[in-house]
Amino acid sequence: MNNDGKVGPHRRQRLAQTVIETLRDRITTGDLTEGDQLPTEIQLESEFGVSRTVxxxxxxxxRAGGLVTPVQGKGVFVARQQPGFRHASLTPREIKSIPETLELLEFRIAVEVEAAAISAYRRSPHQEEAIRAANQQMVAEIQAGNPTVDADFAFHLAIAQATDNRYYIESISRFGARSIPRSQFPTLPDTSNVDYLMGIAAEHDRIIEAIADQDPDTARIAMRxxxxxxxKRYRRLAR
Incomplete structure (x- = not known):
């Protein structure tokens, strides 16, 4: 098993991708079907020769992709598969939004990855709490079955505000909630899929913890x- 202390973040990401692709293939080919339990963390560590972090x-x-769902105290299970991203399920307006959505995500990667790193070493306790509160609000909206786009945007804006750099703040503020891709695709099943949305909140949690730990490198990786x-999800729409 690999030791996280000896594995750099980029190599760890590649190792994780190997595990992801293998398990995804098992699910999509039917080797693992709805309700099947995934191997335990210890079993996966042994099978792939990776650390528990990976x-x-x-x-x-x-989980973020809606393929699996954890059950407290029992393990991780293959989730009920939602309809995939298909042009047939999109309205003409949504189809027209695909190129702009991908361009905006490309821009956000260029801006928000570094914003997360800066906020990790510059944020005040109050700003850190604002970031946490935004994600907690998103989780509350998910659990209540309410729209989550505004809370999601508030999370990303709070990180920009924690940079104390007006250009980052203005860049994120300019697009508003429209920068959250699912705001442009209301007919997609994922916009209301609880497992999918909780997966996004979990990704937010990893960003938050890196910022709280004042770890710019990990914050960059988590945001990226x-x-x-x-x-990746929305590129599938362009195929």
């Missing part, structure tokens, strides 16, 4: 992973 990162991404995951 396993948890892989499971978090599968978060936005790249979103980019």
């Amino acid at each position: 396993v948890r990162e892989a499971i978090a991404e599968l 992973d978060h936005l790249l995951n979103s980019q």
Whole structure:
């Protein structure tokens, strides 16, 4: 098993991707079906020769993609599969929004990854609490079955505000809630899928913890992973 202390963040990400792709293939090919339990963390560590951190990162991404769901005290199970991203399920207006959405995500990656790093070493206790509160509000909206776009945007804006740099703040503020991709695709099942939305909140939690730990490098990685995951989801719409 790999030791996290000896594995750099980029190599750890590659290892996690191997686990993700293997488990995703097992689910999509039917080797693992709805309700099946995934191997335990210890079993996955042994099978792939990776650390528990890598396993948890892989499971978090599968959860964000709506492929698996954790059950407290029991383990992680294959989730009921929602309809995939298909043009047939989109309105003409949504289809027209695809290129702009991808361009905006590309811009956000360039801006928000570094904003997360800066906020990690510059944020005040009050600003850190504002970031946490925004994600807590998003979780509350998910649990209540309410729209989550405004709370999601508030989370990203709070990080920009924690940089104390007006250009980051203005860049994020300019687009408003429109910068959250699912705001442009209301007919997609994922916009109201609890497992999918809780996966996004979990990605937010990893960003928060890096900022709280004043760890710019990990904050960069966590934000980049978060936005790249979103980019991957919406690139499927362009196929």
